[in-house]
Amino acid sequence: MSEEILRAEQVTYTYDPDETEPLFALTGVDLRVERGSFTAILGHNGCGKSTLAKHFNAILLPTGGTVLVDGIDTTDEEQRLQVRRTVGMVLQNPDNQLVSTIVEEDVAFGPENLGIPPKEIRARVDEALKTVGMYDYREHAAHKLSGGQKQRVAIAGILAMRPDCLVLDEPTAMLDPQGRREVMETIRRLNRENGMTVVLITQYMEEAVDADRIVVMEGGRILLDGTPREVFSQVPRLREVALDVPQPTELCFLLRQNGWPLRQDILTEEECVDALAALLEG
Numbered sequence: 001m002s003e004e005i006l007r008a009e010q011v012t013y014t015y016d017p018d019e020t021e022p023l024f025a026l027t028g029v030d031l032r033v034e035r036g037s038f039t040a041i042l043g044h045n046g047c048g049k050s051t052l053a054k055h056f057n058a059i060l061l062p063t064g065g066t067v068l069v070d071g072i073d074t075t076d077e078e079q080r081l082q083v084r085r086t087v088g089m090v091l092q093n094p095d096n097q098l099v100s101t102i103v104e105e106d107v108a109f110g111p112e113n114l115g116i117p118p119k120e121i122r123a124r125v126d127e128a129l130k131t132v133g134m135y136d137y138r139e140h141a142a143h144k145l146s147g148g149q150k151q152r153v154a155i156a157g158i159l160a161m162r163p164d165c166l167v168l169d170e171p172t173a174m175l176d177p178q179g180r181r182e183v184m185e186t187i188r189r190l191n192r193e194n195g196m197t198v199v200l201i202t203q204y205m206e207e208a209v210d211a212d213r214i215v216v217m218e219g220g221r222i223l224l225d226g227t228p229r230e231v232f233s234q235v236p237r238l239r240e241v242a243l244d245v246p247q248p249t250e251l252c253f254l255l256r257q258n259g260w261p262l263r264q265d266i267l268t269e270e271e272c273v274d275a276l277a278a279l280l281e282g
């Protein structure tokens with residue numbers, strides 16, 4: 001077990017390698033992800049987030065450069081299964097990820113395919129459903145669940161395969177606010193309590209605030225990489241690449257532009273309120 005679970009080194013990728021002048025979706029990505037960490041990846045449409053994510057469980061193989069998953073080169077065909085066991089992918093649309101009509105059968109599908117013995121599958125399914133708070137629904141019809149519940153069942157299906165790392169590609173994009181909250185609480189808990197490595201691609205700034213680290217992509221490469229405070233304090237640069245910042249950060253930025261002496265690294269409503277109160281009292 002290495003401390004570094006994912007590593008991309010100078011990764012380039014094109015979807016049309018046979019063209020004389022192919023377009024590159026990734027143009028030289030270097031990224032290392034520590035085991036147990038929570039990384040959020042941001043960037044506007046088409047910047048290469050999903051393409052990068054698909055490299056981490058060998059759905060795509062790099063055109064140039066190297067991707068290592070727990071030290072295994074993803075181009076090594078003999079170890080492909082090990083790579084797929086290490087990194088579980090959760091996608092945007094829960095409906096495309098559910099394969100069975102009954103919740104517990106759906107969660108059992110992945111471990112069945114791995115050839116896990118039935119008794120062990122039972123235990124894994126129950127554990128995974130409890131982890132995402134869907135155990136009471138184990139005998140329910142999957143298609144009747146809400147979007148947030150379906151996405152939690154999809155996550156349970158991945159967890160039942162016992163991955164070391166979850167890569168989630170905009171898992172809340174199709175959910176209502178309640179569903180988004182449920183799924184984000186589940187993701188946070190998996191990271192903090194179960195020590196799961198999480199890579200979350202999201203378009204919601206408030207989801208990225210909870211990460212240990214934010215990576216901003218632009219034009220197939222990494223533009224910014226740092227803690228949420230470090231990244232979100234760079235309001236003008238984020239705006240250049242059509243990204244927002246959390247509302248409290250934005251408010252303080254605008255006030256600062258108008259001469260109010262406020263810190264650059266305010267992230268939460270609470271910090272914003274405290275800073276404004278201190279300023280008004282002073």
Ligand SMILES: Nc1ncnc2c1ncn2[C@@H]1O[C@H](COP(=O)(O)OP(=O)(O)OP(=O)(O)O)[C@@H](O)[C@H]1O
Pocket residue numbers: 015025043044045046047048049050051052
């Ligand atoms: N299957 C494909 N075939 C050809 N080009 C593709 C394919 N998938 C993506 N691309 C192109 O590769 C580039 C990166 O796309 P990608 O889907 O990785 O971006 P993204 O950051 O995930 O975007 P989004 O925010 O819309 O999900 C884009 O220019 C896109 O048009």
Ligand SMILES: [Mg+2]
Pocket residue numbers: 049050051169
């Ligand atoms: Mg995408």
